[in-house]
Amino acid sequence: MKFSCTFETSSERIRLVNVISPLLKAGYKLISQRQEPSENGGNIIHVVASSQGDKTQADLIDDISGIEGCTLFNLEIEEDTVSSPSAPVKKALDEKSVLAAIGAQYPDITGVVRQYEASMTSDNQATALHELGRKVGGGIYQRDYALGSPLKMSTAISRELVPALKAFSRVKAKGNSITLVKCPFCQSSGTTHSGCHFVVGYIEGFLTSNPAVGRVSVEETSCGAGSTNVCEFIIW
Template sequence: MKFSCALETSSERIRLVNVISPLIKAGYQLVSQKQEPSENGGNIIHVIARSLGSKTQEDLIDDLSSIEGCTLFNLEIEEEGGSSAAPAKKTLDEKSVLSAIGAYYPKIADIVSQYEDSLPIERRVTALQELGRKVGGGIYQRDYSLGSPLKMPTTITRELVPALKGLSKVKAKNNVIYLIKCPFCKSSDHTHSGCHFIVGYIEGFLASNPAIDVVQVEETNCGAGSTNICEFTIG
């Protein structure tokens, strides 16, 4: 079984040798390997290799996923004898994604995008919203939970907007948030599900404020391929 994959390391200190050594020990023969820096401060390790024993695809995914400090993506498998299997995607673990977000925040658009791409299409909206809720709630608790909680609409202008500025250029008018060139928004030929991370982020941020009643957030306009302005309405 021959395969190619890319792994992103959580730190610049995790380098090519830290990836290929566990693979060799696990019984894989390396064909080629390459290292390049990632936008998140770590490294991207590209590997082409083949298994020497009776490894299954599940074994391969487990072996790659167990490499410490690395996130697996873009795995393609070719069975020996020339038959090509469909690219195998592993759904990234939410816990490891949250750890990566904590390490690289606020430069997290690529991490969220990798998580989105690893998910089955039917799960993307709900999973991204849930991830966003946890991140938004965590940011409120970290940066804004001390002191007297602010009520609406003051919390939007004095807390939510500054928090979102770490992720994107942002404006607010009353209960509407505008993200200009939102980095989580896909191009016009996608389903725009990346924006659902922001929906969850805003909901989680506001839900963590004890002075705020239950809120619902809706993306009322996606700017992909047109205005480049994504609009979120807080209800």
């Protein structure tokens, strides 16, 4: 399995060697690597590598997610074929593998979600991330809040949803409005905000799992992708 990936590091001190060393230790063969400064004070690191042995996509997710201080914003996997072994194909990661990785690493899941997003074509990103978010949000409600007495929506937002979202970001809430300050899911998205579809799904899944709330709809009213990283959502 050959793949190419691009990371942005959280500071200038995290350099190329901090990325390629874990990959080498995990058994990957490096083909090429390149580093350049990012606009945010860190580094952009491009790596092309191939797996050796019987590494799977799930293994790749785990190995890349274990690289500290980096956000992955592009991943392309080359399909292994006999007739055209060098033809690169953007291959969507398996949702079950992604959910397993999220379960193992929660709440440190930003990198996994970004990898899942990067593995898909733009046509599929919004729907897939929304569905992934619904499953994760619903699972977190069932794990952490279902044993208590179900709360009505306004109270559930302030007492349950806001603390749950604080695992990822600084959160502000006013009535049925939620704001993520420095939203990590669109931090490196340039002008696209498909990562926020994960947040929309997460909120819907979390609140819908509450029997006192039932069905809800969530809409992102403002996205800070490529600028402030301040994202606002309305719930009704």
